[in-house]
Amino acid sequence: MTALTHPLLEACGVRHGFGTRDVPTSAQILRPKQVHGCLVAEIAATGKPHPTEADAIVASRASTPGSTIGVVTADCVPILLATPRGEWVAAIHAGWRGLAKGVIAAALQRLASEGVQLKELRCVIGPHIGPCCYEVDALVYDAMQEAFGDSAATAFEVTRPGHWKVALGQLVQRSLHFAGVSPEHIGELPDTCTCCHSEVFHSYRRDGEASGRLVHFIQVPEP
Ligand SMILES: [Zn+2]
Known part of the structure; x- marks a missing residue:
């Protein structure tokens, strides 16, 4: 199976894909070293993500046309984003720790600071562990209460x-x-619990340390 795409991002004219087991990682995909934090990387003049350690990455057509950015996951939530005409794209890795630290808000604030209208942004939530398979304890519950209040x-x-x-x-989504x-403008791929579908996805909870990683990418269009 090839990478999974979504109509919301196709309409922006950006090449993108959510990984399955069959999609190999590629050196062409610029990825930060993920640390379950809330820093946002960009592509530096060296052609490498800066800072090196981050959990979101953004890129623009004005500064790095044609470049491809991405994140890897194995149960955490990958999110790919684009402006309607692909001037800006972003990839975010969000597990419960990243959600608690505000990685999504940090990435969106970064885009807003570049003049992106957030209400126009197209966002797609990729394959991640579903509630069917993801049981957590008070550590996670309390962290989400703190981050989201009663709405958690x-x-x-x-x-x-x-x-x-x-x-x-x-x-x-929240x-x-x-x-x-x-x-x-928020889309989600249907029926994509990483833990349920061993034939399609890697899952850390199911496979432990031996689990592979799914690679998710989005490309800035050429001018
Ligand atoms: Zn499941």
Whole structure:
């Protein structure tokens, strides 16, 4: 199976793909070293992401036309974003730690600081572990309460004392919406729980340390 695409980003004219097991990582895809934080990288004059360690990366047609940026995941949520005509693109890696630290808001603020109208931004949420397979304890529950307030509650469902199933995708949608993205511009790939579909996706929770990584990319169009 090749990389998965979404009509919201196709309409922006940007080449992009959410990885499956069959999509190899490529040196052409510029990726930060991910650390579950909230820093946002850009492509420096050296052609490398700067800062090196970050969990989101942005690129523009004005400064690096044709370049491809990306993130890798194995259960965390990948998000690919573009402006309607592809002047700016971004890729974000958001697990619960990144959500708690505000990685999505940080990436969007960065784009806003470059003049991007956030309500026009097209955002697609890629394959990640679904609530069907993602049980967490109070550490995650408390962190999300702190980050999202009472509105976090609807993303959680009690499974047993001190444990919840959590819908990370729902929290990502909320982060995007809170930051100013219009709900109709937020897309999600259907039926893509990384843990359920071993034939299609890598999953850290299912495969542990031996798990591979899914690579997700988005390319800045040529002028
Ligand atoms: Zn599942």
